[in-house]
Amino acid sequence: GAVVSQHPSWVICKSGTSVKIECRSLDFQATTMFWYRQFPKQSLMLMATSNEGSKATYEQGVEKDKFLINHASLTLSTLTVTSAHPEDSSFYICSARGTSGAEETQYFGPGTRLLVL
Amino acid sequence: RKEVEQDPGPFNVPEGATVAFNCTYSNSASQSFFWYRQDCRKEPKLLMSVYSSGNEDGRFTAQLNRASQYISLLIRDSKLSDSATYLCVVNLRRQLTFGSGTQLTVLP
Numbered sequence: 001g002a003v004v005s006q007h008p009s010w011v012i013c014k015s016g017t018s019v020k021i022e023c024r025s026l027d028f029q030a031t032t033m034f035w036y037r038q039f040p041k042q043s044l045m046l047m048a049t050s051n052e053g054s055k056a057t058y059e060q061g062v063e064k065d066k067f068l069i070n071h072a073s074l075t076l077s078t079l080t081v082t083s084a085h086p087e088d089s090s091f092y093i094c095s096a097r098g099t100s101g102a103e104e105t106q107y108f109g110p111g112t113r114l115l116v117l
Numbered sequence: 118r119k120e121v122e123q124d125p126g127p128f129n130v131p132e133g134a135t136v137a138f139n140c141t142y143s144n145s146a147s148q149s150f151f152w153y154r155q156d157c158r159k160e161p162k163l164l165m166s167v168y169s170s171g172n173e174d175g176r177f178t179a180q181l182n183r184a185s186q187y188i189s190l191l192i193r194d195s196k197l198s199d200s201a202t203y204l205c206v207v208n209l210r211r212q213l214t215f216g217s218g219t220q221l222t223v224l225p
Contacts, residue, residue, distance in 0.1 A: 034213075043121075043204070043217040044161065093160050097211075106213060108160040 002028050004096050006109035013084055014117055020080045021112045023094030029074035030096035034106065035067070038091045050077050084116045118143050121216035123205050129222045134195050138219045140188040140205030150181055152190045153204040155218060161204055164190075195223045 003026040013019055023033060032051050036044040048064075050056040050071035058064045068080040077096075081088055091113050095106040123140045130136050142150075150167040165172065167179040167188050178191040188205055200223045205216035 032211075036215075041125075041217075043215040046212065046214075049212070091158075105163075108162070111158075111160045113158070 002026075002096075002098060002105075002107040004030075004094065004107045004109040006092075006094055006112050008112060009110060010113040010115075012115045012117065015085050016083055018080055018082045019084055019114060020078055021092055021094075021114075023077045023079070023096065023109050025075045025096040025098070025107070028096075028098040028107075030077075030098055031074065032097045033071055033077040034095045034097075035069060035077075035079050036093045036095070038093060038111075044093060047079075081114065084114070086116045089114055089116045119216075120144060120214045121205055121207050123216040123219050125217060125219060127220040127222055129224055130195055131224050132195060132197060134223075135191065135193045136195055136221060137192075138190045138203055138205075138221075140190075140216055142186050142188070142205075142207045142214075144207070144209055145183075145186060147186075147207045147209045149208040150188050151206040151208070151213075152177075152179055152188075153206050153215075155202045155204055157202075161206075161215070164203070192221075195221075197223050197225060199223050 005024045007022045035047045038044045047062045048056045048058045050069050056069040071077040093111040095108040152164040153161040154164045155161040167181045169181050171180045176193045180189045202218040202220045204218045207214050
């Protein structure tokens with residue numbers, strides 16, 4: 001099946017620093033990528049949807065200036081958490097949807113655990 | 118009301134037991150439905166799609182009742198390896214909404 005990678009898999013940083021997370025589709029072209037966040041014992045919450053070459057669409061309550069998303073190519077999307085604070089500590093998961101196959105098929109990356117001290 | 122609601126559990130069952138999970142969704146326009154499995158500290162993985170006619174994949178049976186906006190998952194002859202969190206997922210206009218998951222632990 002399709003493979004999506006994320007890097008880094010985990011990161012610990014000090015409050016106030018920025019953290020960049022990469023999401024890559026390894027064997028297919030992803031026209032749409034999704035960024036989710038999951039707090040402990042909670043469901044995945046969609047943060048934003050990005051389409052290659054255009055601005056991301058953010059969900060209500062997600063600050064676009066704090067969570068910068070760039071989807072510059074069909075295989076790479078990045079999420080930058082700017083000026084991270086402890087409340088941003090979470091499990092961030094990307095997923096990608098390809099240009100072929102079932103339209104609703106999304107392939108998930110392995111996730112990135114962020115801990116902000 | 119949450120868009121997708123599940124009983125959080127936990128469900129603790131012995132090996133070999135049959136266990137059923139339920140899920141309800143609020144938007145009647147939802148178009149497609151899935152069960153995902155999520156292991157601890159891992160990403161969710163697609164277990165199976167859910168169709169109105171009901172569908173089976175080995176020990177797993179999924180059912181959808183559009184009139185009641187209700188989805189179920191039945192696991193027969195449960196194995197230790199079935200221990201995970203099961204997520205009910207609904208697709209509307211190509212956007213997935215996840216339930217908070219039902220935790221299952223299969224005991225030896």
